[in-house]
């Protein structure tokens with residue numbers, strides 16, 4: 001954090017950190033090198049906009065760009081969309097309302113949530129958003145939807161339904177989807193990105209694009225293009241911790257919540273004994289069903305999300321702790337007598353690895369100042385009622401040091417404190433949608449994303465249902481023209497189809 005005491009304490013969500021008492025012995029980094037021979041590889045496809053990563057940011061980016069007429073392709077390494085919000089079992093979608101109860105994260109966030117069947121979403125009814133009476137807030141506080149005594153729109157969802165909704169929305173928008181494809185390297189010529197090389201069961205192939213959107217969460221492509229990234233963290237904060245989440249089925253969360261709230265001393269004793277036995281005791285959150293409990297997983301510090309040995313270590317530790325929790329909860333926790341292990345998340349829970357360096361970024365000082373950026377592309381709720389809503393600048397998505405790349409999602413440019421909320425799922429939908437619109441506008445106009453007409457981007461966002469600050473929206477609404485990416489000649493800088501890329 002910034003050192004400002006006002007940012008410490010229960011501003012976000014208080015959690016324990018699970019660190020090692022002693023520094024872990026680390027495997028030595030490689031010293032022996034192997035020279036890989038250069039090779040000629042096939043061009044798999046050419047497109048206006050290539051989105052890498054199908055998490056909340058990438059999904060929103062692809063849909064937003066396709067809706068503006070761009071030819072869009074999305075490459076995802078796993079077999080589903082949603083990233084951590086589905087495969088990571090981060091099924092608690094954080095708040096989309098501000099502290100008055102007004103929904104300020106809209107657009108594709110709404111399009112996705114509206115597609116979920118009723119039984120796949122649990123959260124407060126619209127009439128309760130912003131409610132501050134003790135009884136309503138107390139009820140929703142135990143159900144992940146009240147904070148600072150105010151009810152928020154922050155539902156829990158069925159991850160399988162969200163995967164389906166994401167894929168259907170994408171395909172209906174006309175996006176070409178490529179699963180089981182791992183983007184390995186950006187193709188960069190004279191500082192300008194021209195596409196991406198990916199690996200799959202078919203070997204190594206290239207995709208050429210006018211604009212590349214890095215939505216990998218770890219800024220993999222920005223980093224490999226040689227652009228600067230920030231990685232500073234506050235060691236006392238959970239936001240750098242990694243863990244793999246899990247869900248237990250066969251539980252009765254109603255009984256668990258009744259125990260926790262009616263018997264605080266017994267609950268405290270349960271947690272204390274859990275800590276003594278397991279070294280770390282994780283408490284469950286509600287899910288979209290009463291018989292499914294969500295455990296976000298033991299928050300482990302001191303590891304790197306871009307170190308493959310560390311990623312392996314986290315998986316091993318998380319799995320052992322998950323089994324130990326199952327034994328402990330079954331034996332001692334009301335409502336968990338018949339619990340069974342339903343699923344450990346297929347995707348490791350990475351909150352933070354790299355953040356891009358950009359010409360503007362959200363910083364702690366903005367929270368008090370209430371800055372509204374001229375190039376605002378979305379508005380985020382703040383961390384606490386005493387702070388203004390947070391205006392997100394377009395420039396925070398545009399990495400310095402590489403041209404024609406955008407980088408929305410959890411690696412957006414911000415300081416470590418602001419990352420605490422800008423990495424949340426709704427904010428990743430927000431920045432993803434902004435990047436998608438900007439990519440389509442830039443591809444259509446034949447300009448670099450750095451030089452894009454921001455008024456046209458704002459206009460495009462409003463047309464897609466995005467909320468902007470009233471002053472920004474008033475300016476943007478006055479006739480900015482959105483160039484169609486599908487316009488004749490718009491793809492003139494692409495190499496012809498079938499040409500071999502070397």
Ligand SMILES: Cc1cc2nc3c(=O)[nH]c(=O)nc-3n(C[C@H](O)[C@H](O)[C@H](O)COP(=O)(O)OP(=O)(O)OC[C@H]3O[C@@H](n4cnc5c(N)ncnc54)[C@H](O)[C@@H]3O)c2cc1C
Pocket residue numbers: 052053054055056057058075076077078082083084085088090092093094095181182183184215216217220243245296297348349350351408409410411423424425426428
């Ligand atoms: C433990 C934990 C708890 C959290 N709690 C909450 C919460 O309660 N509420 C909330 O709203 N948010 C929460 N978050 C934050 C939120 O889940 C993430 O920050 C958000 O999902 C990030 O979205 P993203 O699209 O930027 O990245 P991701 O969700 O990480 O998606 C990135 C996608 O890119 C793919 N990808 C990565 N590299 C490549 C590559 N080279 N080639 C192809 N595909 C690639 C990945 O497979 C993934 O699908 C939590 C996060 C964690 C880890």
